[in-house]
Amino acid sequence: MATERPNQLFRNMNAKVAAIPMIVTALFVFVGGTAWTIVYSFTKSGLLPRMKWIGLDQYERLWGTKKWLIAIENLVIYGLCMLTLMFVIGFILAALIDQKIRFENTVRTVILYPYAMSFVVTGLVWQWILNPEFGVQSIVRDFGWEGFTFDPLYSPDIAIFGVLIAGLWQGSGLVMVLMLAGLRGIDQEVWKAARIDGIPTWKTYIYIVIPMMRPVFITTLVLVVTGIVKVFDLIVAQTGGGPGIATEVPAKYVYDMMFRNNNLGQGFAASTMMLLTVSLVVIPWAILEFGGSKRRG
Amino acid sequence: MRITSKLLAATAIVAASSASATELEVMHWWTSGGEAAAVSEFAKAFDATGNTWVDAAIAGGENARAVMVSRLTGGDPMGAFQFNHGRQAEELIESGLLRDITDIAEAEGWLDLVNPSSLLEACTVEGRVYCAPVNIHSWQWLWVSHDAFAEAGLPVPSNWAEFAAGADKLAAAGKIPLAMGQQGWQQSGAFNVMMASLLPSEIFTSVYGDKDTDVAASADVATVFAAAAEAREMAAKSTVQNWNDATNLVITGQAGGQIMGDWAQGEFAVAGSVAGEDYSCLPGLGTNPRLSTGGDAFYFPVLDDADQAAAQAELAALLLKPATQVSFNLAKGSLPVRGDIDLSAANDCMQKGLGLLADGALLPDVNMLATPDTVNQINTLFTEFFADASISAADAQAQFVEIIADAE
Numbered sequence: 001m002a003t004e005r006p007n008q009l010f011r012n013m014n015a016k017v018a019a020i021p022m023i024v025t026a027l028f029v030f031v032g033g034t035a036w037t038i039v040y041s042f043t044k045s046g047l048l049p050r051m052k053w054i055g056l057d058q059y060e061r062l063w064g065t066k067k068w069l070i071a072i073e074n075l076v077i078y079g080l081c082m083l084t085l086m087f088v089i090g091f092i093l094a095a096l097i098d099q100k101i102r103f104e105n106t107v108r109t110v111i112l113y114p115y116a117m118s119f120v121v122t123g124l125v126w127q128w129i130l131n132p133e134f135g136v137q138s139i140v141r142d143f144g145w146e147g148f149t150f151d152p153l154y155s156p157d158i159a160i161f162g163v164l165i166a167g168l169w170q171g172s173g174l175v176m177v178l179m180l181a182g183l184r185g186i187d188q189e190v191w192k193a194a195r196i197d198g199i200p201t202w203k204t205y206i207y208i209v210i211p212m213m214r215p216v217f218i219t220t221l222v223l224v225v226t227g228i229v230k231v232f233d234l235i236v237a238q239t240g241g242g243p244g245i246a247t248e249v250p251a252k253y254v255y256d257m258m259f260r261n262n263n264l265g266q267g268f269a270a271s272t273m274m275l276l277t278v279s280l281v282v283i284p285w286a287i288l289e290f291g292g293s294k295r296r297g
Numbered sequence: 298m299r300i301t302s303k304l305l306a307a308t309a310i311v312a313a314s315s316a317s318a319t320e321l322e323v324m325h326w327w328t329s330g331g332e333a334a335a336v337s338e339f340a341k342a343f344d345a346t347g348n349t350w351v352d353a354a355i356a357g358g359e360n361a362r363a364v365m366v367s368r369l370t371g372g373d374p375m376g377a378f379q380f381n382h383g384r385q386a387e388e389l390i391e392s393g394l395l396r397d398i399t400d401i402a403e404a405e406g407w408l409d410l411v412n413p414s415s416l417l418e419a420c421t422v423e424g425r426v427y428c429a430p431v432n433i434h435s436w437q438w439l440w441v442s443h444d445a446f447a448e449a450g451l452p453v454p455s456n457w458a459e460f461a462a463g464a465d466k467l468a469a470a471g472k473i474p475l476a477m478g479q480q481g482w483q484q485s486g487a488f489n490v491m492m493a494s495l496l497p498s499e500i501f502t503s504v505y506g507d508k509d510t511d512v513a514a515s516a517d518v519a520t521v522f523a524a525a526a527e528a529r530e531m532a533a534k535s536t537v538q539n540w541n542d543a544t545n546l547v548i549t550g551q552a553g554g555q556i557m558g559d560w561a562q563g564e565f566a567v568a569g570s571v572a573g574e575d576y577s578c579l580p581g582l583g584t585n586p587r588l589s590t591g592g593d594a595f596y597f598p599v600l601d602d603a604d605q606a607a608a609q610a611e612l613a614a615l616l617l618k619p620a621t622q623v624s625f626n627l628a629k630g631s632l633p634v635r636g637d638i639d640l641s642a643a644n645d646c647m648q649k650g651l652g653l654l655a656d657g658a659l660l661p662d663v664n665m666l667a668t669p670d671t672v673n674q675i676n677t678l679f680t681e682f683f684a685d686a687s688i689s690a691a692d693a694q695a696q697f698v699e700i701i702a703d704a705e
Contacts, residue, residue, distance in 0.1 A: 046670070047388040048370060061703070066696070067677055156685050242479065244684025245677060259363055261670040262385070 034275065041268035049264055058269035068270065071248040074160050078249070079228045081164050082171075086224055087217075089168065090175025095205065097176070098183045108180070112173035119170065123237025126166035127153065153239055156246035163238055163247055170234075171227065175220055182216030183209065218289065229278055250274050319608040321376035322351040323595075326361035331563045335629035342621045348608045351376070369394050374598035376605060377612055382419040382428055382594035383664035389596075390422050396597040396606075401613045402426040410617065412636035413590055413657065419665045420594055428594040429616045432631035435588035435650065436558040436662070437490050439579040440565070444550030445472045456583030457495065460554060461524075464531045467553045474531035476543040476552035477683070481676030483540055484683045487528060487556040488675075489663050491521050493589060494582040498660055504701060505666040513701045514694065522690035522697075528556075529683050547576065556582070562630045562646055572645035580649055581658075588653050591662030592631065671704040 041059075044052040062068050093111060097104055114122065129135045132151040140148040152162030186209055194204040210217075232251035239247045250270060258267035321343070327336045333354075340350040353375065355361035362385070365378050369389060380386050389395050402408065402417070411417040411430060420428035439457065446453050446463065449470035454460040464474040477483060493501045496517055503509040504518065512518065535552065537543050544564040546552035555561065562578070570576050580586045595616055597609045615621055622633040627642055632650050640651060653659070663672060678700065682693045 046668070047366060047385075048392055050388075066681075242680070242684060244681040246684070256673070260359060261673040262388075262668070263670040266670075 037268050038272050038275075041265060041272045043265050045264035045268070047262040047264070054265075058265045059273075061266065062269050062273065067245050067248055068250070068253055070245055071250045071253045074247060075228070075231075075249055077160055078164055078167070078231065079225075081161075082167055082228050083221075083224060085164075085168055086172055086175050087220070089172045090220075091179050093172065093176040094179035094183055097180055108177065112177055114170045115173045117170065119231075119233040120237040122166050122170045123234045123239075126162070126169070127238045130162050130165075154243060156243050159239060159243060159246045163234060166238060167231070167234060171224070175224065178216055178220045178223075179213070182213040185216075186212055225281070226278075229274065318347050318349060319604045320349045320351050321605060321608045321612060322353050323377045323379075323612075324353040324355065324361065324365055324375045325379035326355055326358045327379070328354050328356045331567075331629060335625050338624040338628055339616065339621065342615055342618075342624075343612055346611055346615065348611060369598055374600060376600070377595050377597050377609060379593055380428070380596055381591065381664055382416065382430055383591070383662065384666075384668050385664070386428065386596055387422070387668075390427050394598060395427050396599045396609065397425045397427060398429065398597060398610075398613050399424075399426045401610055402429075405614050405617060407617060410635045410637065412634070412654070413659050415590055415659070415661055415665070416592065416594075416634055419661075428596045429613045430592060430594045430634045431616050431622075432626055432629060433588075433590050433592045433634060433654070434558055434560060434631050435580075435590065436486055437494055437581045437586075437588055437660075438559055438561065438646075439554055439556055439582045440544065440547050440561055441554040441577045441579065442547045442550050442552065443575055443577065445470075445547075445553045448472070448550065449553075453577055454554075454579075454583070455577075456579065457491075457524075458584070460583075461527055461531070463553065464527075468531075472550075473534045473546060473552040474554075475528055475535065476537070476546040476555040477528075477532040477535045478540045478543045479536065479538050479680075479684070480540070481673075481680035483543070483557070485672075485676045485679040486558070488521070488525050488679055490556050490582065491524050491528070492518070493587065493660055494585045495521055495524060497585075498587060501660060502666075505663055506661065508701050508704045510698050510702045514698045518697075519690065519694055522694045525679075525682070525693070526690040529686065532683065533686070559632075559646070559650060560630060562644075566630070566644075578646040578649065580653060586649075586653055587658045587660050588650060589660045589662040591664055592634070667704055671700060674700045674703075 040049050040051075042053060042055060043050060044054045044057075097107060101107065117125075130151065130153045132138065132149075132154065137148060137150045140150070152158045152165075190208060190212070191204065194208060199208075230251055231249055232255065235241060235247055235249050235252055241248045241252055251274070254267045254270045254274070257263050257270060261267075323340075325336060327333060336352070336354075340352060343350040355364055358381075362380070365375070365380075366389070368375060374394070386395065407417055407426070407429075408414075416430040416433065417426065420426050420430060439460065441453060441460065443453055445467060449463065449466045449472060451463045451466055454463060467474040477487060492504070500512055500515075500517055503512045531553075535543060535546065537546065540557055540561070541564050543552070543555050544557060544561045545568075547555045548565060548568045548570055565572070565576055572578060580588060595613070597613060600606050600609065617635065619635070619638045622635060623638055623640065626633045626640070630647070632647070632654055633640065636655065640647070643651065667675075675697070678693065678696055682688050
């Protein structure tokens with residue numbers, strides 16, 4: 001034996017070799033790709049990436065473009081509503097199912113089912129349901145309520161809410177299942193203790209159960225937020241960004257710039273802004289969440 | 298690089314008569330019925346030279362362009378590909394990916410043949426020719442339904458002003474005065490047509506060609522925006538998306554008319570409508586008969602394989618031969634790029650187009666003057682404008698001026 005203690009580098013060789021593909025992918029594809037995109041967002045790249053430096057011009061144009069501003073506004077409206085409503089609906093459904101109801105499996109499956117559909121299918125289905133000529137509006141009118149009007153996808157002011165309905169229908173089931181798993185993870189002793197102390201059920205939920213479910217909430221939050229930021233296919237399938245440009249979203253702006261306008265630089269600038277927004281939310285949270293773990297552990 | 302490709306091309310022309318069978322992959326986005334029939338004319342003619350046309354069609358121009366560009370930049374070039382000539386290929390040429398076919402153009406005498414010469418100019422960068430134009434498509438047509446006007450008790454209009462004046466009566470008769478698909482390129486296309494037809498040509502060229510913001514902001518251009526606002530009202534009830542669905546409204550007499558390019562001709566032909574009896578076509582909206590000369594062209598990537606390069610040269614020369622031009626353009630409904638051939642088989646509307654072409658009543662196409670970036674910014678503006686009646690003509694013009702100011 002040449003060495004008594006093997007080199008640190010060669011410990012757990014198998015695990016390290018197995019991790020190499022992932023490390024390489026992460027470094028070159030994610031970090032490398034991101035850095036490349038950011039660098040080229042400062043250039044005048046058209047159809048092809050070109051190293052023709054123009055500083056912040058792409059960003060100036062981006063923030064002076066109405067389509068982008070509308071896209072950001074839509075993302076904020078869609079994001080806030082989606083986040084709040086998904087958590088509220090998901091949690092209430094989970095709490096209801098948790099009351100030891102009959103046919104729980106069936107109900108759970110029915111509510112989770114929309115999640116099995118792609119956003120493209122969801123978008124098309126809701127485009128038809130919300131179509132005034134043969135959707136909800138015409139059905140209600142056939143019942144005799146002639147003046148009934150419900151055509152969110154055709155009014156620029158509220159079109160984004162038509163998309164929101166479809167998004168909620170598709171995603172609430174997943175939140176419900178995660179919440180239900182969280183609720184099932186709460187020790188029954190906690191409930192018994194609360195009952196003995198005479199605490200009403202709703203107070204038990206809000207002050208005891210929900211704080212105990214923190215990890216589940218965090219996981220759900222990450223899933224929902226990433227889903228919101230990258231929303232693209234739902235819009236393309238349901239409204240195509242219309243009427244006019246009323247339901248544009250940032251991801252679609254990036255796509256349009258890169259593949260329709262042949263303006264890669266502008267697309268890169270927009271995607272860099274998206275990355276920046278996400279980092280502003282995720283990095284402080286990650287520091288708070290994981291930075292302290294060493295002290296705790 | 299240049300020298301080798303020139304040498305290759307030179308040998309290719311010498312060897313053209315004795316060329317052995319070579320497979321050449323040709324990419325295009327001609328997938329609809331009439332388009333596929335037209336492209337098969339090219340394929341047949343090319344196969345007759347002893348080579349083999351390998352057809353690679355991708356539906357949808359945007360998808361096709363994305364695939365073509367990624368194959369070119371990824372180092373896996375095809376034999377030849379279709380593009381709209383104009384500024385779409387500019388960057389590919391600048392990065393040296395496309396073959397210089399000036400020698401073929403000279404040998405075939407394209408400089409004298411191609412009419413209008415602006416088509417070849419659109420293929421030319423710094424004095425070198427990079428593409429072979431194959432047809433001319435023009436945008437400036439108003440298609441009018443005779444049935445719709447008869448039912449509204451009006452004579453068939455002969456220009457835009459008469460057409461617009463009949464809008465109220467058409468609406469009262471339960472017709473949609475103007476059919477328009479709810480897609481940006483159709484809406485901005487209609488606007489560009491008004492710009493080209495309702496005003497003198499100089500204004501069109503100074504706005505799109507010279508990017509003159511003073512002209513774009515002028516009172517003359519404001520009248521076009523007012524006309525567009527009028528068109529928006531007339532098209533308010535037209536909720537279809539695709540251009541051919543809108544054309545169908547005109548064919549069935551549900552709509553008074555549609556502003557659309559000469560490719561709409563194919564829809565009327567398929568439906569069995571007769572020009573002059575069932576419908577009328579008014580070039581330049583009847584006001585100012587002039588046509589823009591956009592169209593399709595074939596580009597040839599730089600290839601290392603000498604046989605393939607020889608086949609490219611053969612194909613390039615073949616595309617502009619009189620026989621191929623006639624068979625292709627009759628199937629496609631477009632106009633040929635050379636003025637010296639017989640197209641007596643063409644119908645009324647095509648004859649009108651040919652007449653204008655012969656008179657030289659022509660304009661450059663917006664795609665030749667502006668980059669795809671600018672074209673799409675204008676598309677976005679008009680998608681918004683036509684969807685939201687609260688945007689005034691003056692606001693839209695102000696945004697338009699900004700786009701023109703940013704354009705290059």
